[in-house]
Amino acid sequence: MDTPYQKFTQGLKNKGEWRELQPYSPSASGQIRRDMEDFINFSSNDYLNLSQSREMRMRAISFAQQFGCGSTASRLVTGNLTAFEEIEHKLANAIGKPSTLIFSSGYQTNSSVLPALMDRHVLGLDVVVFADRLNHNSLVTGVKLAGAELRRYRHLDLNHLEDLLKKSMMRKISRFIVSETLFGMDGDRANVPGLIALAKKYNAFLYLDDAHAVGVLGQNGWGLTAQYADQIDCIMGTFGKAFGSSGAYVACSHVLREYLINRCPGFMFSTGLSPLIWGTIDAAIDMIPGLSVSRSKLLANADYFRSAIRPLQLETMHSDAHITPLIVGEAKDAMQLQKSLEHQGILCMAIRPPTVPQGTSRLRISMTAAHSTHHVDQLIQALFRWCKHKPDISNIAA
Numbered sequence: 001m002d003t004p005y006q007k008f009t010q011g012l013k014n015k016g017e018w019r020e021l022q023p024y025s026p027s028a029s030g031q032i033r034r035d036m037e038d039f040i041n042f043s044s045n046d047y048l049n050l051s052q053s054r055e056m057r058m059r060a061i062s063f064a065q066q067f068g069c070g071s072t073a074s075r076l077v078t079g080n081l082t083a084f085e086e087i088e089h090k091l092a093n094a095i096g097k098p099s100t101l102i103f104s105s106g107y108q109t110n111s112s113v114l115p116a117l118m119d120r121h122v123l124g125l126d127v128v129v130f131a132d133r134l135n136h137n138s139l140v141t142g143v144k145l146a147g148a149e150l151r152r153y154r155h156l157d158l159n160h161l162e163d164l165l166k167k168s169m170m171r172k173i174s175r176f177i178v179s180e181t182l183f184g185m186d187g188d189r190a191n192v193p194g195l196i197a198l199a200k201k202y203n204a205f206l207y208l209d210d211a212h213a214v215g216v217l218g219q220n221g222w223g224l225t226a227q228y229a230d231q232i233d234c235i236m237g238t239f240g241k242a243f244g245s246s247g248a249y250v251a252c253s254h255v256l257r258e259y260l261i262n263r264c265p266g267f268m269f270s271t272g273l274s275p276l277i278w279g280t281i282d283a284a285i286d287m288i289p290g291l292s293v294s295r296s297k298l299l300a301n302a303d304y305f306r307s308a309i310r311p312l313q314l315e316t317m318h319s320d321a322h323i324t325p326l327i328v329g330e331a332k333d334a335m336q337l338q339k340s341l342e343h344q345g346i347l348c349m350a351i352r353p354p355t356v357p358q359g360t361s362r363l364r365i366s367m368t369a370a371h372s373t374h375h376v377d378q379l380i381q382a383l384f385r386w387c388k389h390k391p392d393i394s395n396i397a398a
């Protein structure tokens, strides 16, 4: 029975696309431990270092003492414990939407909310989705599960998006525009006001995934959608990144929230998040507006890093925030760079297909508030050493 699967995984090994699990444990600030060895960690999405927050741990314990360890059922049965909707309300106020609905993960949110929103039986029309070509897999899966027609526009190219929207105007359909705000693997940004304007002009539903921006960017850290929340139909974000916890939310109108509670299988048929996690989310919502010093520090570190490596002429795309891709090209070359950095005490995992398109394998440098300038300097020096010894990789322009 295992043969076809074995053949497939062997194929991945041959292409340098094989993945395996490794056990890690947290170490000193900005570091991670594997096999008794400490590395400076540039692969974490814990942008504000909140996963180590004492306040969040204490709130988790307090929630566990009050409610127990599990929510024990779907929220629609008996799993909607008394604190949960108050937290959703507090989050809605912070984000600037009438309501929010919290799910167990961002993947579950995108892959089950999108099909529910795009239900042609509810809308009474066929659905066409206009999606950025580099959207996260959970968004792509959500659209696929919806069975909707997909039109992918060139990454961040609103002229291309408008061409596609214009062409669709001949048809009586429901239109959706779906995009990340800060792109997780590329570190570049969608033009949020531009997307809002196109959604209005072509009467499209706008769904924006703020997963990598919330906590770090925007007014008081409430993401790249914060300033425009009232003009976006549905904003999605996760608690697994800058919030330092897990779970995710959609922020939307009261009507949409009620609809999702009644029609979104990922909400209806899944046990609610553990009260411990709700406690951490509750604490993080309180803390995020006050973390502007951490936000400035990590963004300054990222700017410093990009300017310092400029002489190496590595391809960093249009990143200008806390995520910087170093495009290498082939998966095997990205693995080689990962290994070279590991030998120099730095952990930065290669990102390869299918996470990114073929030929764009990369290292994704993720800056966090736990990094000191010394950590960043070590990364810079390691890259200079690597470039000196490996001048033959095609994507390095030097």
Ligand SMILES: Cc1ncc(COP(=O)(O)O)c(C=O)c1O
Pocket (backbone or CB within 6 Å): 105, 106, 107, 108, 110, 136, 138, 180, 184, 209, 211, 212, 238, 239, 240, 247, 248
């Ligand atoms: C843009 C984007 N959306 C959604 C998700 C999924 O979120 P979660 O990790 O909470 O499942 C991710 C995760 O990496 C992501 O990058």
